[in-house]
Amino acid sequence: MEFNLNHYPYHSHRRVILGKKYAVATSQHLATLAGIEMFLAGGNAVDAAVATAIALTVVEPTSNGIGSDAFAIVWDGKLHGLNASGRSPQQLNLKSYLGMEKIPQLGWLSVTVPGAVSAWYQLWNRWGKLPFEQLFTPAIRYAEQGFSLSPITAQYWQRQENIYLSLNSPEFQPFKQVFFPNDRAPKTGEIWGSLWFAETLKEIANSGTESFYRGKLAAAIANFSADTGGCLTKTDLANHQPIWCDPISTQYKQLQVWEIPPNGQGIAALMALNILEGLKIEKYARDSTESFHYQIEAMKLAFADVYSHVGDPDLMKISVNQLLDKNYAIQRQSLIEDTAITLANTGLTQGGTVYLCTADPDLMVSFIQSNYEGFGSGILIPETEISLQCRAAGFTLQEGHPNQVAPQKLPFHTIIPGFLTKDNQPLGPFGVMGAPMQPQGHLQMVVNLSDYQMNPQAALDAPRWRFLEGNKILLEKGVSSEIIAGLRKRGHNQEIASEIMFGKGQMILRHNGVLVAASESRSDGLALAY
Template identity: 65%
Template sequence: MISFDLTDYPYPSSRRVVLGQRGAVATSQPLATLAGMEMLLAGGNAVDAAVAMAIALTVVEPTSNGIGGDAFALVWDGQLHGLNGSGRSPKALTLEQCANLQQIPDRSWLSVTVPGAVSAWQTLWQRWGQLPFEQLFAPAIRYAEAGYPVSPETAIAWKRSESRYLPLQGAEFQPFKSVFFPGDRAPSVGEIWRSPAHAATLQAIAQSGGESFYRGELAAQIVDFAAATGGYLTLADLAHHQADWVEPISTHYRGVTIWEIPPNGQGIAALMALNILEGIDLGGYPRESVDSYHWQIEAMKLAFADAYRYVADPHHMELSHDDLLSQRYAVDRRQLIQPTALSLAQPGLPNGGTVYLTAADPDLMVSFIQSNYEGFGSGILVPETGIALHNRATGFSVEAGHPNQIAPGKRPFHTIIPGFLTQDGQPLGTFGVMGAPMQPQGHVQMVVNLVDYGMNPQAALDAPRWRFLEQNRILLERSVAQSIADGLTERQHLVRRGGFFGRGQMILRQHGVLMAASEPRADGLAIAW
């Protein structure tokens, strides 16, 4: 079993790993983390905590997720289970309606698929929950009714969204703007924001066990607003939705098994990149070296080229995930890496709005991710409900014949991916990094930091990051040494400083001790007891 040095913090800004035995929780927003701890202290388990945190995040970090979003989960209870909570496109949405478009517009009814997050909460609780379902909603309802002070990173994201959402015209966008931009502005840091409509909707979901959202009064409100403002969702679309149990996919990397949700998610891209890196002795290079960065970037670039060509709703894929994860194929791809940067096709998907959270107790470990995709999502909010609808249909391609081509009743290519680690059949723990195409790149960097460089969870999250954009273009965090930036430039990478590098959480188990860590790039908090 690999071991982590809990005293090694190589980066000046490092926090310390939080340690406990009975339970641990971590999210990108402290109030949401406290909601999870509230469930543990009430006698709940890790699933109760995870669902409560997911619900709370729809209120306290609305810039990244909401009631009208999607969710995925990996849960360990002695074996690993995968849950795909993503929704499908409306049956009335067809390629013909998207004719002459280069891509699906991200703020429009065309971008809205069936929201799946509520079904994920419902399904996880039904299988493992110990506390009453309504109890899991109590913190979120409290935050929505009484209000809460907007945290710094959320306020920055909210302010940044003004330029995208305030100019929107049309009846479908007005309820959204009145809820999230009262007075035509974003709330500032520390300003109290409240939404009674969120509280009422969460109460209705709690009391109905989630049924109101898909087959009851809330479903009718969603559909009525769609019909009145040019939307495509119907009662049948909502009623037919369900979260699906799926078999997680994995690869082995230097004795550790990395697990991801299978397509339609992009987690397979992280596994393909790790398969390529398996044949490289990364540990033979210093962590902060041009060689280590170059190999990782080029492996990720090759994995993205395949993911964006082949990954789609699994019922429409030309290749299976077994084909893409073949070790023989990884050898072929590895041989394409040269001393200088390759130039490949553009990934071409937008930055995302996502939250990752994790919870653990002695029996269960939960890796959970939830998103409205591009920021707040579509810019469409169902009046008097607080339900901001996501824009996942922008993950579809409009290219004729592409496996991810938009079609009725189909799941789009999905960016949100929870991660999990095992070794010799035993759980090491959960991890995730938010941020659309940054997510598989973040997963690769977390695994490399843990396995190749022996970092503990907090140091792994704190370490400087890179991000591949397109062709030869990459981003480096400002904390990356200038000598590495210069060396990558010499290798024909087009280097730019700054940008968005994701936000993650992690809980690992070592010798019966839970090690919880939260992302320094967010307002997050990890708690263990």
């Protein structure tokens, strides 16, 4: 595909980074350096991706940790998908939530088996060149020596103070002691680190997945669960297996867009692109009311189906093929008018996150791991610094729903790595983190690249929209006053929000034989290539 490397229609201090052989893009500069360190040691893109993911658990704990889940797409001549999300505990069921209107995002009732550690090992075991323990070296160094907290991470940390410092039950005390010492969040420029964090990383490095899922660390997790009212057990951990899967895709004009299949929400981006394709939005300016309106409405209709039908793939009553059917997309497209849909319904009958990417001449990696919301559940295993995600909050309590909470079940998952190909050749990995913002970010990136020929950095920097519910949307501060007024006339109930609400993304694309790397201007990230 063609784009202009010198064209930057939006103000940004960043420019695309170009390299012949290797590239890394992440939301934290120290994590990017960890990936580059692996390349310089003779490693490949998978080594770099895993080392970067491990480093991010230390330098961006506000979004991910050792107790996160993870997904990945790898190109090695063909595309491979890895779903390392964990199942709900055997003892978790509807009775656990009696008297509740929804599943909480804090505490043991929000925890499923963490899968990120299994993703690191599986990816390395299949493609890695360097010793597994070497991939942990940068993260261990950051944890032992401490690192200076960067501005955006500090901002996210401080936003969590009121939530986590108000938790007084015994199960939350280890978490507060580690992440909120002296009853406050660390500030920009302060040094944060943890010797226990380093020791846990060493334990995983030396044992692969054994200690975490069946050994010393598994026992520590299970014992703390039993002591503080949780239902996560040694058996739950030992039974965990990541799933290799074929990515799913749709053709959007000249691009083939790839996502991980359900239980993830990547299918929402593909469905929205299918709906949008026939509207020919390229005839409208990128910064126009029409372009924003049609994208928002397509996303709105896709979410209506996804939230009704997507969950554990073994229990879905509607198939992926049905959801991605182009004829169905045409039916949905016919619902889009000049005014906003106030409430989108499904058209089918019932039947805190970090993203990174790496590339070398032979491999390209799209990787994402997440706590879900902020730091996650607020549960931290003492003397390990394993902070557990809150992925059970992705379930619903709705009777008969394919995503209704039940034992040993995969929850609806928000994290989605993306990948682009053209004419069966790899263009590269991309992603935008941020809960329901993720498929919306994917849609906007593809439209920016395909319909408006923007280069990767410009595509990331462009002002964004975010659909919430009903006809409610958020618009980023950089959106023009003309678009704001135009969308209001079309019936959109809108608010102007800060950049923190619109996700953080990275991208690496091949362009005329060169790697073009870009990192989100809304984060502390860094793209490097050589």
